[in-house]
Amino acid sequence: MTASLPADLASSAAPFDSARLLADVGGTNARFALERAPGQFEAVQVLACGDHASFADAMRAYLASPEVAACGKVAHAAVAIANPVDGDQIRMTNHHWQFSIEAVRREVGLDTLLVVNDFYALARSLPHLQEGDKVQVGGGLPRAGAPLGLLGAGTGLGVSGLIPFGDSWTALSSEGGHVTFSPSNELEVAVLQYAWREFEHVSAERFLSGAGVELIHRALAHVQGRPAEELSAPEISRRALAGECALSSQVLDVFCGMLGTVAGNLAVTLGAQGGVYIGGGIVPRLGERFASSPFRSRFEQKGRFASYLAQVPTYVITAEYPAFLGVSAVLAEKLSA
Template identity: 65%
Template sequence: MPTSVTNEHPAGFPGGPRLLADVGGTNARFALELAPGNIGYVHVLPCAAYATLAAALRAYLGLPDVAAVAPVVRHGAIAIANPVAGDVVRMTNHHWQFSIAQLREECGFEVLAVVNDFTALARALPYLDLGEEKRQVGGRGAEPGTPLAVIGPGTGLGVSALIPTAAGWTALQSEGGHASFSPINETEVEILRFARREFGHVSAERLISGSGIELVYRALADLHGVPAEPLSAADVTLRALRGNCLLCDETIESFCGMLGTVAGNLAVTLGARGGVYIGGGIVPKLGERFDRSLFRARFEGKGRFNAYLSAIPTYVITAGYPAFAGVSAILAERLGDR
């Protein structure tokens, strides 16, 4: 079902508005689902401003516009950038940790679903409209009835997929971003060597993420024998887009190329002929620079499987809050109404 983001008040759920959340390492995004597919009252809270997830959740529910429309919220679902196995969740890229059962009781929920953020994003993929919520970058048409894959660099590197079954779609609970990084040219070998000075294990996430952009920038500066400025990922990206820093542009080109390789690996591993989707907070901001980068050439560059991969479409997710549709579907299934 397509999802609209609005503050209108249609006929709602029997149990009242539902809380939806998408929690990353940097920001926690909250919303209310007022009726099926009708999502509004979106607020983005910085994780660093709150000691716990419960504190951030209570702060959202206490906002005047939210409290006015939903003084009591009985049902909620949270997508979080972390593995979810059992009751205790400890975030990889932030200090929050919590018991799901205790969080449910503390915040007064009858039902609270907590899932990995890219599991939720995978569930949202069939609902994304071409042109409005996703942009195609290369490939041909998606093949119906085949897996869809999603990968997204942001604070970390999320990975998941949607697998078709006789009963519908099944989303994988993957932590593929922590698979070991594999260089494919001499420059990437040197980047890997540089990263190994700091990290015992260099995963794909170490290089294909926000902090990864900063690490690649420092590695390339070291390789070229030039001083590295203390630049953030946002600084590197802005300078690259402005075209006034060759080293920053090389960094972004390397980032896009490495992402293309990992996305191509994901496509051949899963047989994702339904398409590979690029989410996260970094790539959408690159705009046309991403479209003309090495990404697609590296995605297809698998030797004898070049023709196989050249047919698979890749999409940049441009929707503002795509995970909400997925976490809504997961909560609806938990409540037995979808």
């Protein structure tokens, strides 16, 4: 994969005396790449988190692979992780890994190890996405110099935003996926009531995630008075996309509608007239099914603010590894400071 850093960062970046290690760590997979020159990402590998006892083990496994080991010493690394980052200690919300950033830096033998929230890194990539890296869903035009919103459903629900700051941007380190879920119609009230049987607090992430797709499936089956098959989120999506199952299709409609409401909430909260971007592992796989879903109508369904939201564009991020762009930019700034 090859991508371009912002021109100002690329021109000011210090010469690479060694390859830089970049990582994007989610609750299910850890994605690694080497950056040997600004914006040049090579040796991309995706490792299952469950195959490694710790993050340090996964990092060492990547560095020991023949393709990576042949590149010589790696001195600097930056990691985007699906977790709050506040200080040295990391304890993942959606996986069992926990570690000290400084201890991992010493253990792996790095000069620099920078760890940031994954959606903070993804937000930093937004101004640098090319036209082929995103697909617009619905109408609206981006307003120059306005904030951007970002959310994405995968193992969890990530939320961030990008705020103009002079000639640059400030990304938000947000845990907005854990806001309390708010239903928008009677069916969602029934789905929420079902979820309360399992959880004391039902956040937006409880529904807008892989586990959330499965929860919606169980809830709709209960509402319809039918036994629910124990299906995984990928199987539910497969059945819906193949037109094999009316219940699975309804699950996707409910999921996309809920996501539209949350995206609209984010847009009005941030004043994100530059656009709202959808990332994560679920939506980009839905293709045209997402474009024809209730997402956009629910995004605009804000009563007196419907006309306001009709002017805000929404985009699905289709780039394969967009977080590498953002975390690369963050590391370049750190090393040039």
